Structures are given as C-alpha cells and as structure tokens.
Amino acid sequence: MKRRIRLIILVLLICLIAGCWDMREVEVLGYVMAMAIDRDPQEQIRIIAQVPNPRVLGGGERGGVTPGASIAAKPYRNYEGTGPTVFDALREISHESSRRLFFAQNRTLIFSEAMAEKGINDVLDFLKRSVEIRRGLTMVFVARGEPAKILDTPNPHDILPALRIDDIVRWRGQTSRFAPVPLSRFLEALSMEGQEPYAGVIEVVSNPTAQVKEGEKAAPEPSSTIRLTGAALFRNDRMAGFLDETETRGLLWVLNEVRGGQIVFPCPGQEGKKVTVEIMHANAKIEPEITEDGIIMTVKIREEGNLVEVEGPLDVSKPEVIKELDRLHAAAIGNEVMAAVYKAQELGSDAFGFGEAFRRKFPREWKKIKKDWPEIFPGIKVRVQVAAHIRRIGMIGPPPLLVH
Amino acid sequence: MTITCGAIKKEGVLSVRKRIVKKLHHLIRNYACKTAGKNICPDDMDWVQQTTVEKYDLERIPIEADLAANIKRLKGIYGVCPDFIIRQFEIGGGITKAAVIFLEGMVERVLLSENLLKPLMIHYRPLKPVQGSFLEQILRVVLPVDVVRKCVNLHDVIDHVMEGSVVLLVDGEPRGLALEAAGFKTRAPEEPITEAVVRGAREGFTEALHINITLLRRRLKTPNLVLERMVLGRISHTQVVVGYVRGLAAPELVAEVRERLQRIDIDGILESNYLEEMLRDHPLSFFPQAITTERPDRVAANLLEGRVAILTENTPHALILPGEFVAHMQSPEDFYHHFVLGVFIRLLRWSAFAVSLLLPSIYVAVTTFHQEMIPTRLLLSIVAAREGVPFPAVVEALLMEIAFEILREAGVRLPRTVGQAVSIVGALVIGEAAVMAGVVSPLMVIVVALTGISSFLSPSFDLAISIRILRFTMMILAGLLGLFGVAAGVLAILIHLAGMRSFGVPYLAGLTPFYSDDWKDVFIRAPIWMMRRRPAELSKSNRKRQAPGLKPEPPDRRPQGGRS
Numbered sequence: 024m025k026r027r028i029r030l031i032i033l034v035l036l037i038c039l040i041a042g043c044w045d046m047r048e049v050e051v052l053g054y055v056m057a058m059a060i061d062r063d064p065q066e067q068i069r070i071i072a073q074v075p076n077p078r079v080l081g082g083g084e085r086g087g088v089t090p091g092a093s094i095a096a097k098p099y100r101n102y103e104g105t106g107p108t109v110f111d112a113l114r115e116i117s118h119e120s121s122r123r124l125f126f127a128q129n130r131t132l133i134f135s136e137a138m139a140e141k142g143i144n145d146v147l148d149f150l151k152r153s154v155e156i157r158r159g160l161t162m163v164f165v166a167r168g169e170p171a172k173i174l175d176t177p178n179p180h181d182i183l184p185a186l187r188i189d190d191i192v193r194w195r196g197q198t199s200r201f202a203p204v205p206l207s208r209f210l211e212a213l214s215m216e217g218q219e220p221y222a223g224v225i226e227v228v229s230n231p232t233a234q235v236k237e238g239e240k241a242a243p244e245p246s247s248t249i250r251l252t253g254a255a256l257f258r259n260d261r262m263a264g265f266l267d268e269t270e271t272r273g274l275l276w277v278l279n280e281v282r283g284g285q286i287v288f289p290c291p292g293q294e295g296k297k298v299t300v301e302i303m304h305a306n307a308k309i310e311p312e313i314t315e316d317g318i319i320m321t322v323k324i325r326e327e328g329n330l331v332e333v334e335g336p337l338d339v340s341k342p343e344v345i346k347e348l349d350r351l352h353a354a355a356i357g358n359e360v361m362a363a364v365y366k367a368q369e370l371g372s373d374a375f376g377f378g379e380a381f382r383r384k385f386p387r388e389w390k391k392i393k394k395d396w397p398e399i400f401p402g403i404k405v406r407v408q409v410a411a412h413i414r415r416i417g418m419i420g421p422p423p424l425l426v427h
Numbered sequence: 428m429t430i431t432c433g434a435i436k437k438e439g440v441l442s443v444r445k446r447i448v449k450k451l452h453h454l455i456r457n458y459a460c461k462t463a464g465k466n467i468c469p470d471d472m473d474w475v476q477q478t479t480v481e482k483y484d485l486e487r488i489p490i491e492a493d494l495a496a497n498i499k500r501l502k503g504i505y506g507v508c509p510d511f512i513i514r515q516f517e518i519g520g521g522i523t524k525a526a527v528i529f530l531e532g533m534v535e536r537v538l539l540s541e542n543l544l545k546p547l548m549i550h551y552r553p554l555k556p557v558q559g560s561f562l563e564q565i566l567r568v569v570l571p572v573d574v575v576r577k578c579v580n581l582h583d584v585i586d587h588v589m590e591g592s593v594v595l596l597v598d599g600e601p602r603g604l605a606l607e608a609a610g611f612k613t614r615a616p617e618e619p620i621t622e623a624v625v626r627g628a629r630e631g632f633t634e635a636l637h638i639n640i641t642l643l644r645r646r647l648k649t650p651n652l653v654l655e656r657m658v659l660g661r662i663s664h665t666q667v668v669v670g671y672v673r674g675l676a677a678p679e680l681v682a683e684v685r686e687r688l689q690r691i692d693i694d695g696i697l698e699s700n701y702l703e704e705m706l707r708d709h710p711l712s713f714f715p716q717a718i719t720t721e722r723p724d725r726v727a728a729n730l731l732e733g734r735v736a737i738l739t740e741n742t743p744h745a746l747i748l749p750g751e752f753v754a755h756m757q758s759p760e761d762f763y764h765h766f767v768l769g770v771f772i773r774l775l776r777w778s779a780f781a782v783s784l785l786l787p788s789i790y791v792a793v794t795t796f797h798q799e800m801i802p803t804r805l806l807l808s809i810v811a812a813r814e815g816v817p818f819p820a821v822v823e824a825l826l827m828e829i830a831f832e833i834l835r836e837a838g839v840r841l842p843r844t845v846g847q848a849v850s851i852v853g854a855l856v857i858g859e860a861a862v863m864a865g866v867v868s869p870l871m872v873i874v875v876a877l878t879g880i881s882s883f884l885s886p887s888f889d890l891a892i893s894i895r896i897l898r899f900t901m902m903i904l905a906g907l908l909g910l911f912g913v914a915a916g917v918l919a920i921l922i923h924l925a926g927m928r929s930f931g932v933p934y935l936a937g938l939t940p941f942y943s944d945d946w947k948d949v950f951i952r953a954p955i956w957m958m959r960r961r962p963a964e965l966s967k968s969n970r971k972r973q974a975p976g977l978k979p980e981p982p983d984r985r986p987q988g989g990r991s
Contacts, residue, residue: 047795050810054803
C-alpha cells in the first residue's frame with residue numbers, strides 16, 4: 024500500500040516536471056490577422072503584420088486597469104519589419120511589439136505586385152515550413168498598389184481590415200468574380216507540372232460615396248475602400264499577369280470553383296434588353312484529346328440557374344422560351360471561359376490545369392511533352408460545351424404586357 | 428521535580444496493574460460461569476463498576492420467579508436513568524405482585540394505561556384454573572395488546588425495553604412478556620428536499636424504519652418482497668433491513684450483501700453511509716458504489732430491476748446495491764414524463780456531466796495552449812476579456828471554482844434565512860465585483876457558473892461530489908499539459924471506471940459489456956412499452972419485464988395472436 028501511494032505520488036510529480044511547458048496566456052500573444060510581404064528598394068524583405076488591439080475591441084465596459092481606454096485608439100496596429108529573410112523580418116517586429124506574434128489565426132497573405140512579378144519562391148519556403156501558419160486557412164492575394172495601404176483602410180462596419188477581407192472572401196459566391204485561393208492549393212499548383220498557380224487580387228479604390236455634402240457634420244465615410252477583384256496568374260512562382268473579373272469567372276468555371284453569381288445576356292428578340300440568371304449549381308470536367316490537329320481540350324460545363332431578372336416582355340412560362348434562354352446563357356458562359364483561356368494562353372500560364380488533365384489521361388504521352396508544355400499550352404485548342412438549364416423563373420408568370 | 432515525576436510514574440504503573448488485575452478477575456469469573464452451568468451466574472455483579480454491560484453477561488441472567496430480585500437487578504443495570512421506569516402494582520387487587528418496565532418517551536402512554544394497567548389492575552377477575560401458567564392465561568384473556576413477545580432472560584427484557592416495548596414481569600413467574608407499545612415521535616413522510624420532482628409521488632422516507640418499510644410495501648404488494656432484519660452496531664443496535672424481490676435479485680447478490688453486512692462489527696451506525704463505506708468494493712475510489720435515495724419509488728423501481736435495497740433505522744437515506752455508474756445517471760422522474768422529454772433530459776444530463784467535469788479544464792487548456800483552436804472572433808473577445816487580469820487562466824479558474832465551492836458549502840450549512848443573504852453577497856462578489864476589479868475575466872465567470880449549474884443536473888448527489896473533486900484535478904492537468912493533460916486525465920478516469928465492480932456488476936455495466944437492450948436506458952430513455960427486458964447484468968435469470976407487443980396500436984394493425 025505504502026509503495027503504491029509512493030508510486031502514485033511519483034507519477035503525479037512527473038506531470039510537474041513539464042512545468043506548464045509551452046503555456047502562454049491568450050493575452051500575451053499578438054494575433055497576426057493579415058500579413059503583407061514586399062521587398063524594399065534595398066532588396067530586403069519587408070513584412071507588414073496586422074495585429075488587433077483587443078483593448079479597443081473589447082468595448083472597454085470594464086473599468087479599472089485599462090489605462091488609455093478612453094483614447095479613441097485604432098483597433099489594430101500594423102507592425103513593419105525588414106530583414107534579409109522572412110523570419111528575420113518577422114523577428115525584427117519583436118523590437119516594437121510587446122506581444123509575441125502568433126500566426127495560427129492568420130487568414131490573409133498579401134504579396135506586393137512587384138514582388139510577385141519577380142518571383143516569390145524564396146519567401147514561400149518559410150510559409151511552407153512554419154508550424155504555426157495554417158496553409159489551408161490562409162488566402163493568398165496579390166496587391167495591386169501599396170500593400171501597406173490595403174491593410175490600413177478601415178471601414179466602419181468591420182473591426183479590422185483583415186477580418187473584412189476574410190468576410191468578403193466568405194461571400195465570394197455572390198459573383199464568383201474574384202479568386203482567392205488557400206495557400207495550400209497555391210503551393211500544390213506550384214508543385215505540379217501541368218498546372219500553374221493563381222491568386223486573388225486585392226486593391227484599394229476610392230469610395231465615391233465618401234463625399235461629404237456641404238453643411239453636413241456627419242463623419243465622412245472613408246475616402247477609399249478595399250476591393251477584391253479578378254485573379255493573378257502565375258508562371259511558376261512569378262506572376263504573369265492579371266485576369267479581369269469576367270475572365271476570372273471563366274477560370275473559376277473550369278476549376279469548378281464557381282459557387283454562384285450572375286450571368287447577364289441579351290434578351291432574345293428584344294433589342295437592348297437584358298436577362299439575368301443566378302447560378303445555383305455548376306460542374307465542370309476537362310476532357311483532353313489527341314487529334315491530328317494537335318491537343319484538344321474539351322471543357323464540359325453543366326450549370327443550373329434561376330431566372331432573376333427579365334427586362335423585355337418575354338413569356339417565360341413557355342418551355343421553348345426557356346430553351347432559348349438556356350442556349351443563350353450557355354453561350355454567355357462559354358464566352359467567359361474562352362476569354363479566360365485566350366488571356367491565359369497569352370500570358371502563358373496554365374492555371375486551368377489542362378496539362379494535369381492531360382497527364383491523367385495520357386501519362387505516357389505526357390512524359391514526352393511535359394518539358395515543352397509551356398510552349399505547347401498557348402497553342403492548344405480548347406472547346407467548351409455548356410449544358411445550362413434554368414430551373415426556376417421566380418414568383419411571377421408571363422409579364423403583364425403579354426397577357427393583354 | 429524528579430520526585431513528583433517518580434510519583435506520577437508509580438501511580439501510573441499502579442493503575443495499569445490494577446486494570447490488568449481487574450480484567451483477569453473478570454475473565455476468570457466469566458470462565459467460571461461458562462463452565463459451571465447456566466444457573467450459577469454473576470448475580471451480584473457490581474454493574475456500576477463494570478465497564479460495560481455485555482450481551483453475553485445479560486443472556487446468562489434468567490428472569491427469576493422472585494420479582495423483587497429481578498427489579499433489583501434491572502435497577503442495578505440502569506442505575507439512575509431518569510427515563511427508565513419500573514411501575515410496580517398488584518394484579519386484581521392483591522392477587523399477585525407485578526411490574527411494568529419501560530422507557531418514558533419510547534412508549535405510547537395511553538396504550539400502556541388503557542390496554543395494560545387498566546385490565547390488570549381494575550378489570551381483572553380471577554380466572555378459572557386452566558392449563559398453562561398464570562402468565563399465559565392473562566396473555567390469552569386479559570391483555571388486549573397485538574404484538575407480544577416472551578422474555579426469558581435479562582437480555583430479552585432490556586432489548587425489548589430499548590426498542591419501545593413494555594415488559595411485564597409477574598411475581599412467581601420466571602418469564603416476562605414484552606408488549607409492543609412503541610410510540611415515539613416520528614416525522615411524517617414528506618417530499619425529499621434533495622430529490623424533488625415535478626410529477627410523481629411526494630412521499631419520502633423518514634427516520635422511522637417501520638414507516639419506510641410501509642412506504643416500500645405499498646409500492647410492491649407481493650409476498651416476494653423479502654425484508655430481512657438485522658441489528659448492527661454494538662452500542663447503537665441499529666436495525667438494518669435488507670430488501671429485495673425474490674426471483675428478481677440474484678441469490679448470490681443477496682447472499683453477498685448479507686455476508687458483507689454481517690462482517691460489520693462497529694460500535695454505532697448513525698447513517699447509511701457508515702454501511703456504504705463498509706460495503707464498497709473499492710473503498711478508495713471517488714465514485715459512489717451504491718445509489719442513495721430518499722424516494723421509495725426510486726427504491727421500488729430499482730428492486731424491480733433486481734437490485735437489493737438496504738434501509739437503515741434513523742436515516743431517510745436508503746442504499747441500493749449494486750450502484751453502478753449508469754444507475755447514477757437515471758432519475759425516477761425520467762419515467763414519469765413523456766419519453767421524448769425523458770430522452771432530452773437524459774442527453775442533457777450526460778452533456779452536463781461532461782461540462783461539469785471538463786468545461787473549466789478545456790477552457791484553461793485551449794486558452795493557454797491551443798489558441799489556434801479558437802474561432803478568430805471568439806478569440807478576440809476572450810483576449811479582450813482577459814486584458815488586465817493579473818492571474819494565469821489556471822489560477823483564475825482554480826480561484827473561482829474554490830470560491831464557488833465555498834459559497835455552495837456555506838449555502839448548505841447556513842440557516843435558510845442567512846443562507847440566502849450569503850448567496851446573494853457571494854454571487855455579487857464573484858460575478859460582479861471581481862470582474863469590475865479586473866481580478867477575473869467575465870468569461871471565467873460564465874465558465875464557472877455554467878460548470879456549477881451543470882453539476883446540479885446530476886440526479887445523484889454522490890456522483891456530483893466525485894465530479895466536483897475530479898474537476899480540480901482536471902484543471903491542474905489542463906494548466907500543466909493542455910489538452911494532452913485533459914485527455915490523459917479523462918483516460919485515467921475511464922480506465923479506473925472500467926476496472927471497477929460493484930457487487931459483481933461491472934461499474935460501467937449498461938455501457939461497456941455491450942447489451943443492446945441495456946442501451947435503451949442509458950443515453951436515452953426508451954418508451955416504457957419498449958423496455959421489455961431488465962438490465963442484463965442484474966437479473967440474469969429473470970429478464971422479461973413485460974409482455975411483448977404492448978405498443979398501443981389501432982386494432983386493425985395489431986399483430987395476430989396478440990392480446991385483443
């Protein structure tokens with residue numbers, strides 16, 4: 024019995040040996056919510072890390088030991104660190120920050136345009152290696168313009184610019200016209216031979232609603248605002264160019280990443296009138312073929328949508344009208360895809376994964392051509408087959424003009 | 428100095444020697460009595476100087492025909508106790524001398540005077556000489572008392588007097604009659620405070636054993652409800668009743684309970700926990716191994732499952748054996764409402780069990796070790812709440828939990844009126860002032876409050892106690908090792924539980940030796956018409972509880988062959 028008690032005490036003491044190993048209280052950490060990576064003119068790596076100030080975020084309803092709570096402080100602080108490597112630059116920040124930086128909550132990673140054009144491979148190594156960075160959660164963006172400004176564009180609705188970017192990404196299915204991509208997928212595409220990575224694009228635009236009318240004392244809205252737009256295509260680790268918003272959706276159709284959005288196309292038989300369809304489901308498949316003319320990629324897209332807006336008087340209760348609309352909006356989808364393909368071929372970046380699809384179907388042939396794929400890709404033929412269907416026409420039947 | 432010391436020593440030695448001599452003397456005398464035969468007895472034993480009056484001494488003193496001698500002995504034994512009363516009188520105006528012996532306050536006075544003294548003293552008419560002794564005759568003809576027992580020696584007399592009987596001794600008769608007239612004050616059965624129900628019986632056990640037995644009998648009206656009486660406690664002579672349903676409770680289980688009870692040799696049993704601690708299979712375990720309840724319906728329900736109940740005199744708390752883990756999560760009220768509510772409450776209860784054991788430790792582990800696990804916005808509010816709190820989360824949690832335990836304990840002990848004031852002050856101090864002062868974070872208050880309230884969901888107070896204690900261990904583990912520590916702690920608890928047995932039943936019975944039938948009554952409570960079998964580990968030989976096909980259905984859909 025005595026021996027057993029001694030043993031139990033010993034086992035319990037083992038717990039104490041670790042002595043709160045790795046323990047850190049929540050409030051001693053600085054949670055990096057967004058990170059921007061850039062190179063300064065001396066070719067040093069410059070990092071901007073956005074860290075929230077919970078003292079301000081907490082609302083300050085507690086009295087007592089919160090000095091400075093009355094000062095209308097910013098809810099965040101953008102720390103800047105410069106150094107020869109990413110890690111060095113990050114540690115540089117610790118000279119200024121009272122809190123140890125913590126990266127596991129980071130969801131936004133922004134590269135400056137200049138840096139992306141020169142290649143980001145050196146920087147990516149740290150992001151791949153780090154245990155704290157969550158590659159599945161972090162969205163990759165290329166900044167059009169100064170990244171520091173993007174992370175310092177507040178909005179009265181959102182507590183932090185970083186959280187705002189995260190929330191905009193959450194609703195990307197509203198248009199599917201910008202293409203944020205998780206770091207894990209970005210790295211995956213980078214490592215594949217038949218696919219090139221892409222990233223989202225983020226920019227600061229001026230806010231037209233910000234003009235303060237004369238005589239009004241209301242606080243003006245911020246003069247500029249963050250906007251997520253389009254996509255950046257990469258060739259290996261270097262950015263090749265941008266896709267505009269329509270082309271971006273063309274890319275996302277092929278990548279099976281369209282989660283919703285709107286398609287606008289001309290109304291049949293009505294000059295200048297438009298019909299709008301909301302995308303509900305979409306599905307795409309790439310089918311490579313080898314023919315005498317060379318490689319042909321067939322992109323098969325199935326789409327289902329709801330009719331949301333018809334400008335002209337059109338009797339949508341008739342099946343043949345719907346069929347016509349199906350045809351037209353399929354054509355509109357096809358055009359988007361083709362626009363993206365042309366642009367990508369022009370930039371020489373196979374972000375669609377056509378090479379990868381080819382490798383899966385013709386692994387032997389792929390071995391022969393994979394070295395030359397960057398040269399072959401701009402020349403391949405791409406066919407798009409779209410099967411689009413309108414499933415619901417909304418709450419009204421034929422327009423009243425037709426009934427009379 | 429030295430001289431006095433020596434004197435004291437000498438005196439000490441002397442007294443020890445005196446004691447030894449006395450003891451030896453006692454032993455020799457007893458030995459002489461035993462060998463010399465029954466009739467020679469330590470008659471003139473000086474009871475006052477005797478250390479204790481032992482049963483074996485008394486059993487050897489027969490009741491003698493000489494009433495005066497008996498009375499002298501009894502007076503010698505009881506000394507000057509003010510409640511010990513010997514009333515001497517004459518039967519039928521001088522026929523014979525007699526005496527009634529009783530304890531004041533233990534007997535019903537009206538019964539004594541009306542049914543005993545009156546017929547003997549006033550209404551007595553001389554009897555025709557029939558066969559049998561005089562005592563048997565007056566028992567047959569004169570005394571209108573229902574329960575009468577015979578006494579042959581002083582032990583019988585004293586035993587019956589102690590339990591509230593009136594003993595009648597008649598001059599010339601070497602025997603006495605114990606007439607049951609117990610009439611002490613008892614509490615009426617009322618709703619148990621700790622086990623209140625919304626729907627169901629509002630009766631609870633009381634301190635009086637006979638009332639408790641009646642409450643149980645009224646629920647199980649069968650001769651198969653067997654009640655075995657035992658008297659335990661050398662001094663307290665506490666009556667203990669073992670109850671079970673013949674044919675449901677496994678005979679081995681009953682035998683085991685009986686055997687373990689008989690092993691108990693203790694001076695007094697004041698509450699059923701005295702028994703529980705003696706009966707446990709794992710005396711050092713935190714976890715309760717018997718169900719304790721004040722509700723007769725809960726006892727009845729458990730007897731129907733094949734368990735054994737132990738009722739103890741002077742406490743309303745009955746013990747039910749075996750008390751495995753799952754049984755502690757079941758409340759009789761689960762069966763008194765619609766089964767959907769039963770299911771909901773069961774699920775709630777299990778999750779509250781997990782919350783009350785783990786919530787503070789998981790909070791501590793996650794906030795101090797695994798910040799990446801917390802959703803961003805929640806994390807930001809946690810950080811904002813903890814801003815300026817001077818303690819680490821573990822210390823904060825321990826402080827708050829200890830404060831909560833202090834308040835809870837104070838609330839139980841204090842008189843009702845003061846208790847309310849204390850709980851209000853406590854709630855204010857903990858909830859409001861501590862947060863305002865920035866000593867604890869408001870989130871911790873929520874965590875502690877939720878934990879505390881969750882622990883009240885347990886239908887078994889005993890299980891809640893073990894969880895309360897283990898919670899602190901888990902918090903320390905969480906503070907030291909994070910979620911790894913929590914997982915290790917949970918694992919250790921599970922291993923402990925899985926290794927336990929309660930009266931031959933695996934402690935996790937219902938969960939881990941898998942019987943699909945038993946799962947109807949673990950995390951959910953199936954409709955009563957589905958509960959066709961008794962728990963597999965309990966009543967192995969007699970498992971059928973009800974006829975098949977009892978689910979109410981319209982007549983046309985009723986299966987053929989069923990009862991119409």
